[in-house]
Amino acid sequence: MLGLMQDTELTVDRILTHAATWHADREIVTREASGEITRSSFGAVHALAKRVSAALLRDGVQQGDRIATMGWNSARHLAAWYGVTNIGAVLHTLNPRLFLEQIAYIANHAGDRLLFADPMCAATVAQLLPHAPGIEKVVFLCDAATLPKTDYSAIAFDDWIADTGDDAAWGGFDERSACGLCYTSGTTGNPKGVLYSHRSNWLHANMTLQADALALSARDNVLMVVPMYHANSWGIVYSAPMVGAKLVLPGPKMDGGSIYRLIEDEGVTYSAAVPTVWQGLLQYIKSIGGKFSTLQRVTIGGSAVPESLVRTFRDDFGVDVVQGWGMTETSPLATMSSPSAEVAAMDADAQVAYKVKQGRLICGLEFKLIDDAGQRLPFDGRTPGRLMIKGPTIASAYYGGEGGDILDEEGYFDTGDVSTIDARGYMQITDRAKDIVKSGGEWISSIEIENIAVAHPAVAIAAVIGIAHPKWDERPILLCQLTPGETAEGKEVLAYLDGKIAKWWMPDDVLFVDEIPLGATGKIDKKLIRTRLEGYSLPFVS
């Protein structure tokens, strides 16, 4: 027997319409690439998005067509976004910071027909177009006056929508329809596309609005630092309009001074970004002896949050930090490090130990930890296992079937992370599964050793790699890039590690290198290190 409730399709057009109906005048503030501050609103962006939809339909765009954007967070980008998704076309966000070959691969793989681009990206687009013949049109997210001069045909956004109407029909399709496409820059193989549905975006936004997640309200002024091309700005492109929060969009400039000015000028109460942005901001605010007038809380994600960041925000500036964890394949937010009742009752110092964990799972999602044989491991806070996740906001396959069947027989997606989960529900990532060092049947966390090694004053960057070993399968070695002007010897670094990690975790060798290679997203490129280490053999066999 079915229930007798309305069959409303959860399509994201309803979100912008809700915001425009009940929060029409709520501001959307953009710092344009030029530095100029422009002011829009949910009402105005809704009207623009209607015109975008009309222009797309005029240009022959159909449901399911992929339309790309390459740009920073701005009101025009937001209008383009909803204009695409609300007629059932698929919004494909390109990360302008990727290498050209990756962008070209992704645009071709997605089959993008039209490209919205920031004027700043004009040169990248010039290089891209010869390699992406499917792109029929380029629309720059600007007015005629700021349209960049290009050798290729392009039109300014404001001109492109100038003579369209504002009555395009939105929605009216299955909530499981494709809504957005976002590629993960996998460290192995080609980038893979995650194809979000309207339903998954809606559910994710609702799940992350909980008090223990983003907790956004109509009274929040939200500085959306996390780029729209990073998994829908962690869903904030949907969750902020759902509640009528003011949006502040920083454009391309992410330095401490620029972010600080926006926070103060716009009365920002909440923001979300990766740790490096916050480190730059705190460095800046300290350099000027500043303080926050309105900022109350920040979500930090994208990589592990250092304890010092949590403490500085809280103790020096009275700002609450909640860590969020997820990945493109998880929409992205899956866990948040907000305190449980038990943790909230601890003293401030003890609470920090939980703030730096990746956090507790949002209801609707399920975790399991498994060993190499696929057997479940306990949630005891000690036993690391491969982290597997399932739920309505988790990918079931990659676009075009890349990577084949990505779920296990119980329907879980393999995050590629190795984690522990404690009895209070706090998940903590200990390593990437491919970086873990498997020694004598036990797992050694490369990240944990690296984190301790970089605390040595002479070590700027540290990388731990597993090297094949005839007896133990693998043994860890430590690569160090020294801080400029500093020197150190291997035994000195090992002595520094001694007592801080288990004896059997001690690296079998320490190599000093001029440069530890970093990938496009700033993470250590262990794949390249492994290539460079070809032919290396362990100094001794114990």
Add this chain to the structure above:
Amino acid sequence: MLGLMQDTELTVDRILTHAATWHADREIVTREASGEITRSSFGAVHALAKRVSAALLRDGVQQGDRIATMGWNSARHLAAWYGVTNIGAVLHTLNPRLFLEQIAYIANHAGDRLLFADPMCAATVAQLLPHAPGIEKVVFLCDAATLPKTDYSAIAFDDWIADTGDDAAWGGFDERSACGLCYTSGTTGNPKGVLYSHRSNWLHANMTLQADALALSARDNVLMVVPMYHANSWGIVYSAPMVGAKLVLPGPKMDGGSIYRLIEDEGVTYSAAVPTVWQGLLQYIKSIGGKFSTLQRVTIGGSAVPESLVRTFRDDFGVDVVQGWGMTETSPLATMSSPSAEVAAMDADAQVAYKVKQGRLICGLEFKLIDDAGQRLPFDGRTPGRLMIKGPTIASAYYGGEGGDILDEEGYFDTGDVSTIDARGYMQITDRAKDIVKSGGEWISSIEIENIAVAHPAVAIAAVIGIAHPKWDERPILLCQLTPGETAEGKEVLAYLDGKIAKWWMPDDVLFVDEIPLGATGKIDKKLIRTRLEGYSLPFVS
């Protein structure tokens, strides 16, 4: 093109499993009918619910079968609840405070097969059973020691589940499957059943967890005063376990002293109830010169919230009041009176005017106001219209097809209320549509006149009724029940109204009556008043 996200069915069994996995030890505290405090937990209730499912399956219960409960809020009631819904049977909550004839009608209409009842309800059940032959079994929510002695066959809950296993399979069905059945005690015609789906309950819980709605967190200790038979305790049976909030269940005793003791003893931070419960509580706490040690905020709903209640809670006790509005057909919460950014910037006094409105719509739902011809009316805060609502948590039909097609051609459900909606999105109910007085093509709010009239010291209860009029269609008359020991004349009461309402709203007559009849839910029974007024004619025709 469909998205590539997991097709997870949103069934409510996942909610209790989530709570039991991540908040196993979080307490569920019940004050039993005896006054004894018993302590359970999400882990323990999950285990009990598994046994309930096993016992139901053993007794031949199948998906879609209706299983009734008649009881107060308790851990056993909660276990019975999830035990029923999680195997796809339909949980039908009976309100033990209804008249016997209504209960019998409802139980027969629903086709209930099994009845879980509070021991306190043993006498009611005795009267009910001869009129409800479909009920095959009665299970009292107690242990063998407290099983009431009855002339009919019945078993104690603890005995009924004693020899079952705890491995019944949950979920695995369509999220649109029926989950719960709740009858509305309509003031016209027979009670009508709202058949919630798993999906609608899930979405409602998620929507109401927003910061601007219930804002529950894992750190909250929730006193669930609103009965489970009132539209799933306003969804709190689902939203509290979703976030791992502690649940405090008050059983049948709702007096101020009993509620106050629970709040203080259990560290309650949040509670939800109708205005009369809060008035009793505040009266009690003032009488003892008490204060709240932990209570931070309350949701008030079920009927309009008096301004004095908002002020007393805030100014005398530092407790924030948020009004919630909805009805059984809307799951129930649809609007919440949390401050918008603009309202939050007003002074404390001005904010109260918004706290007493019914509030702002939660994203996912849509409102329209219409006139008698079905034409849309503006959201200008002045123009009253029939309030129509649609969305995924709104009923599409009543159980058994009662009342026929209940949606208009645009899919909106008629709330039966007359409201205004202002430009800030605040909805305010001005009257029930059937009680509005239609005079000369304009609408006169009976409630507004009543609210002013009862402020006269001699008037205890006031009721305004529309009387047929040859020229104006209808004219209002005012019925007053005097405060004991007080006297008043009609012209005195009219003089009191003068200047406070529009001239043409002034009642054409004032009748003093010994008793203004109230219905089972404490609201003025205008249907009965109209019957009693048969033969009455207006004193003059102007």
